[in-house]
Amino acid sequence: MSEKAVAENTGKMKKVFDKPETLNDQQFSYCPGCHHGVINRLIAEAIDELGIQDTTVGTAPVGCSVFMYKWFDIDVIQPAHGRVSAVATGAKRARPDLTVFAYQGDGDFASIGTNNSAHAANRGENITTFFINNTLYGMTGGEMAPTTLIGQKTTTSPQGRTAKDFGYPMKMSEMLAELDGPTYITRQAVYDVKRIDQAKAAIKKAFRFQMEDKGYSLIEFLSACPINWGMDPAEANERIREEVEEVYPLGDIIERS
Amino acid sequence: MGEKKLMRGNEAIAEAAIRAGCRNYFAYPITPQAELLQWMAENMSEQENGTFLQAESEIGAISMVYGAASTGERTMTSSSSPGISLKQEGISYIAGSELPAVIVNIMRGGPGLGNIQPAQGDYFQATKGGGHGDYRLIALAPSTVPEAAELTFEAFNLADKYRNPVIILADGMIGQMMEPVELPSPVDTSDFPSKPWATTGKNGRKSNTIRSFALGAEDLKSINQDLQEKYRKIKEAETRYEEIGVEDPDVLLVAFGTVARIARSTRRLAKEEGIDVGIFRPITLWPFPGDRLSELSRKVDTVFTVEMNAGQMVEDVRLSINSDINTPFYGEQGGVVPDPSRILEEVKKYV
Numbered sequence: 001m002s003e004k005a006v007a008e009n010t011g012k013m014k015k016v017f018d019k020p021e022t023l024n025d026q027q028f029s030y031c032p033g034c035h036h037g038v039i040n041r042l043i044a045e046a047i048d049e050l051g052i053q054d055t056t057v058g059t060a061p062v063g064c065s066v067f068m069y070k071w072f073d074i075d076v077i078q079p080a081h082g083r084v085s086a087v088a089t090g091a092k093r094a095r096p097d098l099t100v101f102a103y104q105g106d107g108d109f110a111s112i113g114t115n116n117s118a119h120a121a122n123r124g125e126n127i128t129t130f131f132i133n134n135t136l137y138g139m140t141g142g143e144m145a146p147t148t149l150i151g152q153k154t155t156t157s158p159q160g161r162t163a164k165d166f167g168y169p170m171k172m173s174e175m176l177a178e179l180d181g182p183t184y185i186t187r188q189a190v191y192d193v194k195r196i197d198q199a200k201a202a203i204k205k206a207f208r209f210q211m212e213d214k215g216y217s218l219i220e221f222l223s224a225c226p227i228n229w230g231m232d233p234a235e236a237n238e239r240i241r242e243e244v245e246e247v248y249p250l251g252d253i254i255e256r257s
Numbered sequence: 258m259g260e261k262k263l264m265r266g267n268e269a270i271a272e273a274a275i276r277a278g279c280r281n282y283f284a285y286p287i288t289p290q291a292e293l294l295q296w297m298a299e300n301m302s303e304q305e306n307g308t309f310l311q312a313e314s315e316i317g318a319i320s321m322v323y324g325a326a327s328t329g330e331r332t333m334t335s336s337s338s339p340g341i342s343l344k345q346e347g348i349s350y351i352a353g354s355e356l357p358a359v360i361v362n363i364m365r366g367g368p369g370l371g372n373i374q375p376a377q378g379d380y381f382q383a384t385k386g387g388g389h390g391d392y393r394l395i396a397l398a399p400s401t402v403p404e405a406a407e408l409t410f411e412a413f414n415l416a417d418k419y420r421n422p423v424i425i426l427a428d429g430m431i432g433q434m435m436e437p438v439e440l441p442s443p444v445d446t447s448d449f450p451s452k453p454w455a456t457t458g459k460n461g462r463k464s465n466t467i468r469s470f471a472l473g474a475e476d477l478k479s480i481n482q483d484l485q486e487k488y489r490k491i492k493e494a495e496t497r498y499e500e501i502g503v504e505d506p507d508v509l510l511v512a513f514g515t516v517a518r519i520a521r522s523t524r525r526l527a528k529e530e531g532i533d534v535g536i537f538r539p540i541t542l543w544p545f546p547g548d549r550l551s552e553l554s555r556k557v558d559t560v561f562t563v564e565m566n567a568g569q570m571v572e573d574v575r576l577s578i579n580s581d582i583n584t585p586f587y588g589e590q591g592g593v594v595p596d597p598s599r600i601l602e603e604v605k606k607y608v
């Protein structure tokens with residue numbers, strides 16, 4: 001039915017797209033083509049649809065993740081770099097009735113916070129972790145991260161990452177899936193509609209597991225950082241599909257509900 | 258007040274915290290505070306909504322405190338010197354985000370791994386910042402086991418009142434020693450004041466943020482000014498000390514914690530030799546009771562500081578006393594506890 005027909009049928013225009021209640025009126029300040037905005041929106045939609053805006057506490061630390069408190073209309077805690085899993089643990093243990101999520105970049109989750117990340121997973125903490133893997137440090141200027149691909153040029157691996165000097169891309173999701181603690185670990189991407197739909201379903205599933213007291217969920221997102229990758233947004237999406245997924249394959253890694 | 262019990266310092270601190278309504282405790286094992294952790298492991302689970310969690314690290318423990326304190330619940334961690342060093346990141350964030358929390362340091366010998374003997378080498382760390390940025394902890398220094406329990410109980414009230422971290426700065430001696438303690442009666446946790454700032458789910462109100470982050474220079478300046486204003490209020494209202502025989506002494510001895518207790522023996526020994534040694538004992542190391550010390554110093558020629566470190570509090574003593582009287586220092590380090598007669602020997606050089 002055309003818009004005109006809808007308007008004629010109902011007597012007014014029908015709103016078919018709106019921002020989620022869980023986001024306020026502040027505009028995102030992420031760079032063009034960055035996936036943080038898409039992922040933020042999906043999380044907000046999931047919170048809306050599950051009806052948990054009033055009882056959710058987000059924790060978002062340092063780096064591009066830090067701005068979350070500006071546009072999410074929920075209670076937010078801003079922890080120190082890397083400490084998100086431990087801070088979310090503290091909040092959840094103190095108030096098990098709340099839905100607590102951690103939103104962390106790869107430097108945060110896989111480098112400076114690995115100890116906290118791994119132990120929260122191993123304890124099966126009843127929290128939901130969103131791990132944004134863009135294969136480098138975005139905010140500080142595109143430095144190498146543990147997730148950087150072999151050969152990838154960053155500002156601290158200008159000749160390209162070598163395994164000999166800097167080790168291999170750290171596969172956090174596969175690593176944590178070896179533990180008995182976690183309930184649900186999956187890797188998702190948001191570069192096309194199909195994957196966006198899948199990612200949103202994964203987010204909702206992870207939140208539901210927490211609401212049903214089923215324990216720890218981790219959703220890793222392969223995320224684009226066109227500015228630091230030196231690409232336009234379309235090329236950055238293509239890079240995820242062609243290169244990043246080769247090292248970090250998409251899909252569910254474990255589900256033990 | 259409740260019943261009287263013979264308790265170790267570490268246990269008395271743990272039990273006092275539970276009675277003060279602390280229901281969230283996160284820590285990592287370290288000597289000489291292990292009994293505190295063990296007491297909590299045994300007793301916290303018996304409390305309604307009580308959380309005991311042995312963290313993956315000291316950094317994990319203080320971060321869990323940050324998360325739990327953000328929800329407004331009474332929260333504590335404890336450790337000993339090297340562990341407290343690891344917690345400094347989290348302490349700075351807790352202070353910057355203005356969260357109430359209690360941190361216990363049962364000090365041991367340093368620097369580095371040092372040893373597990375009692376020491377007071379963390380005075381600077383506790384009173385001058387410790388982590389990055391301009392912030393203060395309320396630092397309480399008990400000199401007996403009963404006082405350790407009393408100050409721990411009070412620490413939670415101070416933390417809530419000022420939305421500020423409070424540190425109990427005791428040493429291995431206080432932690433390990435057993436004394437009769439009259440424990441406070443448990444508080445009714447439902448009587449606690451509401452904490453409208455806490456992140457408890459927005460539930461119809463405006464959303465809350467717990468953060469120490471402000472990108473704009475003017476914003477961060479204003480946050481810092483508010484903090485400094487709060488610290489001025491704390492200084493005005495919460496400075497605490499004890500005085501013994503300070504009316505007209507030959508020498509005024511300044512000491513905190515375990516050393517202040519030993520100083521009482523020195524005072525008795527001195528009396529036998531006809532020397533009047535007065536004692537000034539700061540209970541709050543920050544805010545330091547410098548104004549009162551300055552007043553007292555006008556009546557004496559010598560203000561003598563004794564510590565179990567190389568001379569840390571003595572800097573605050575000298576800053577407080579704006580005159581040219583003698584301000585000598587005697588310290589022991591590495592876990593050596595000063596002997597009362599040895600202190601008297603030093604004192605006599607100035608009589």
